[in-house]
Amino acid sequence: MPAVDDDVLFRKISLRVLPLAMVGFFLSYLDRVNIGFAQDQLSQDLGFSNTAYGLGAGLFFIGYFLFEVPSNLMLTRVGARRWIARIMVTWGLISGCMFLVDSELAFYILRFLLGVAEAGFIPGVLYYMTQWFPPSRRGRAWGLFYIALAASGIVGGPLSGVILDGMQGIAGLDGWRWLFIVEAIPTMLLGLVILVWLPEDPRAVRWLSEREVERLGRLLELGNASSSRAGLGAVFRSPLIWLLTGIYFSYNFALYGISFWLPGLVRGLGVEGDMKVGLVSALPSVAAIVAMVVFGYSSDRHGERRVHIALAFMLGAAGFVICVLANDHALLGIIGLMLANAGALSIPAIFWSFQTAMLSGTALAGGIALINSTGNLAGFAAPYAIGAARDATGSAVVALWVTAGFMALGAVLTLASSALHGSAADTGKRWTRTRGTRS
Template sequence: MSIDENALFRKVSLRILPVLMLGFFFSYLNRVNVGFAKLQMANELQFSDAVYGFGAGIFFVGYFLLEIPSNVILHRVGARRWISRIMITWGLLSCATIFVRTPMQFYVMRFLLGLAEAGFIPGAIYYMSQWFPAARRGRAWGTFYIALASSGVIGGLISGSILEFFSGLGGLSGWQWLILCEGVPTIVLGVYIFMRMSEQIRTVNWLSDDEKNWLSGAMAAEDRAKVAHGFGGLLANGYVWALVAIYFLYNVGLYAISFWMPTLIQRMGAKDALAIGLLNAVPGLCAIVCMLAFGYSADRFRERKWHLIAAFSMAAVGFVLSVVWQSEPVLGIVALCVANMGVLSIPSLFWAVPTSFLSGVTAAAGIAMINSIGNLAGFVSPYMIGSLKQMTGRTDVALYVVAGGLVLGALLVAAVMQTRKGQRGLAANASR
């Protein structure tokens, strides 16, 4: 019996992606809501830009420490149990951040939050790679990463509104309501995932037997062509380390714009939190369209290298223009749109590369290794920007450094990534 592949993957997408996207939305919202909370928290708690930058970034130290173990455990105990555990734990710790009063308490809570959240994104990436073959992943991950852009669109509107209208309600500050309102839904979703998430292709009841057999066979055929070696092999693999470096440089740009965009918009002339939230949504809307276009194009042409170079270059240009046009509100927002479009188009293109040649527990560990080390940029980027801003009184130098890092990312992609013609030798190269 012939299988309608488009219909099959519509079923898979509708069952797999919405729940993971909602989890990703809450993940990123809980991770960066301190960017909006800073608008009130810094004054109320007397936190300097350096204190804020260090606290925002130390999250990623905890994240780094448990990322690989967390993804290996997920591979062993199943996505449903482990992703649920991750979400409930980080939701509880996120809510507890409302009790922070000193810089040290802020640092400790952010570090613990990083420990709790470690493994969610690489776990979701690994889980999706078990349901979508390589030719379908660009579109799947482009759709998945809409959640990242939406956290800037919807999250900005929600965060700005909470800061504006909830301040003082029940004796809590607006920033406390912000963290609480964005933490509780994470716990609820974690419980839902434990009850409802599908584990394996052959056990679901929403695919026919023919569809299960076809999809299982397609995924098994891909796995046979992939590399399956130990973690020591990953550490000795130069190609994997090149991917780590590329992903690190991407994250330098991502967390620069994520943690500091509300502050940059405020500098451009926005006066109140609601206006900042509304303007913060514009770059996210632009990014959604751009990342879907990149994902569709990359799948259609079976090409990642030049798409990634274009995305890195677009992001770098956007950061430079955000400095050049910082005194021009309209042009400044345009620059942030360009930067956001470039940055958020990178990950859905990037993750198709390691999942194309790693399988099994090696894929789980490899994805986690790339994600954990790469996400250390989440510590470096906001702390670097905060420190340079405190020393110079301006963000110009820091944003130029971020742009330079993105240019370096584009150059690394050009130097090390395989072209379409060279994809056949990737698995062999990776195993050396």
Template sequence: MPHATATATESAADAALYARVSWRLLPFLFLCYVVAYLDRVNVGFAKLQMLADLRFSDTVYGIGAGIFFLGYFLFEVPSNLLMTRTGARVWIARIMVSWGLISSALMLADSAASFYLLRFLLGVAEAGFFPGIILYLTYWYPAQRRARVVALFMSAVAVAGVVGGPLSGWIMQSFAGLYGLKGWQWLFLLEGIPSVLVGVCTLFYLDDGIRSAAWLSEEDKLRLERAIAADRAGQQRLPLGVVFRSAKVWLLALVYFLFVMGLYGVSFWLPQLIKNTGVKNVLDVGLLTALPYGVAALAMVLLARHSDRSGERRWHAAGAAAAGAIGLIVATIYSDNTVLALLALSLATAGILGTFPVFWSLPTAMLGGVAAAAGIALINSVGNLAGFVSPYLIGAIKDASGSPALGVYLLAGSLLCGGLLLLLGVQPAPTEPATATTTTATATGVSADIRTQTQQ
């Protein structure tokens, strides 16, 4: 069977080539996202000391934590479009250096106004990083390999929690009072510096795409380019106005908004939720936050791998969101029991984070070219507005009721609604079953929606 032998040989060669690409790109991109996420959410640890020092209410904290996402929302689409012009290497380096400097500057916050301003500017600086990386991965990997790759990249969120919790707790406890600075001031200063250093390294390490990769042979470049060209053959390359008018793109943005409500509810309030169970020492709180994120890192990769193998996306994402909601509810019910609450928060964090790599397989499979840059950025920017809404609502509810329980229930409801909307609103094509063909069917449905608008 010479044909079968040739196919097997080609498959093995492809697997080896993509393994080489992944070892070159993913560890570095992973590091970038770890430092990005630390700078975005370390305010959750700073809160444990910052509110008392600056006399902030939980509402003020919620607004400051969330206003980051207003700047993020306003500049995300322009940032992603600019990346297609300047190239990934220069633009990602610019993003990282600027946000690292602003993150460190948060140590200077001395009023609600300065806190709001610096958090807003941090969002402006970081705008475009995540959708830029998602777009960048489409330059290298075809759709059928993308969920597991995005999962490996996004597991940086979980690892940032594993590393960031103990690190943040240690910095705040060990450096408090040194040179007259508070522990939370040292936290912002020290965790902002790595972003600047990694940003500078990006200029020398990252390639704009396959063609500029000096570490690939010409044969390898052609093999990768053929796979990307075949993958893009079924994508829509459309004017920006058509992308912005697509009902399916906006539906995906709404689903993402509901999922992100859960993500940043956990990210900004997990240290406080653990502290509320009776853990008082800030270092112990930091160490305990590592457990939910460690479980989540494993769950993300396993779920995405299973989704890639089966080709099914919607039920994987919706099921993970449901698990996240159940975990939040159970953690709230047993909030006075550290062990049970921590186990439930581990389920919640794993479920919430597990939704995202699978979700991002949907829009990246349907759009190409400038449409991909705009569509991905639009979905991400609208979805990340939940990063403002979520911490603000929990803070306001806690101030009004004296307990974060109602706010956590709201997050659980948001996750359940997001999963339900994904299942009911993003349907596979009528002629195809909602199993291994889900990704193709979903892309077909969105493409049909866009084509209809183009014809009108």
């Protein structure tokens, strides 16, 4: 009987599992950062300062931080399909309610509640995907998954511009209010679709043969054999986990510094009009998709994670430095933003492949949630710091230098992680020994 072809097996899994996860990720990021496009109209209409906007943008991550670990542990009890669907419907409702904002207090409360509602989605999906992809396949799988993050910038920018310009005044509502209403509806609908269609367990699907299910189980066992099965308490005491959290914090500082302020940075380069700003804001996401595919493929091909992550950090740092040096030179500034976004968005897929190779079971779910929730506190720090810096200095130069510094720090911490991992040899090198194995 012929052996199971692993490439065919994981192509099947990718086509069935990844699309729903990617669309969900696309919508989560769109609903999370669409206030960046609404900022200009919203701030003018309600009189918000840059600091107030930055604080509201960042409060999302306080709610996210407080509830993410409990949310991800709950997912392991009730199942990914039900819990992810619950998350999406809840956050869609709250995101839509943002159209009711009429004061700073209402803005702050709804942003905090949005973080509470969405807590657990991304780490929950990442944990779910570890049930389908062994460590040797996660770089490519998560590289594809994180394309949704960049795609939200490509589609979200122009779409937001169309809504802001085209729906202004309809039914007596401002364009920014329609933005929240329109972009919340697909999220709630997808939550219902996931409840019905997302496969919960490889053993329960009909599109894999018995031999393919057995092969998948064997590969997952081989991957988990080299992973730590330490209890959840040991995860919280692990210096390596906290170092990984520092790396993830550095990445998120750059990511959300770009995400929440990209339209404002583009306007600062002389681009005017919501539609034009939306179109130009899509260019960094195009660059990111190319970089994500290249980094993910190269990382899997060479069985190496650490150096690839460090190089992506340095690419992002270089992009932020170019943004500073560009001054009012629009083309150079846009190139800098493209490089910064390309570097930043190439990090997470490789990073999670690196991290999840070390843990399994409850420790894996808790470890992902701890790193993601604590690292995401940068999502509070970055928007608030940039907003305060712009109010204090009238420009984003200081904030861009700080962001470049965090990217450089991320590279240093990544390279230093080998000392805590017990060997300079990357975990990924062990994975290559399982690739040629066939049943």
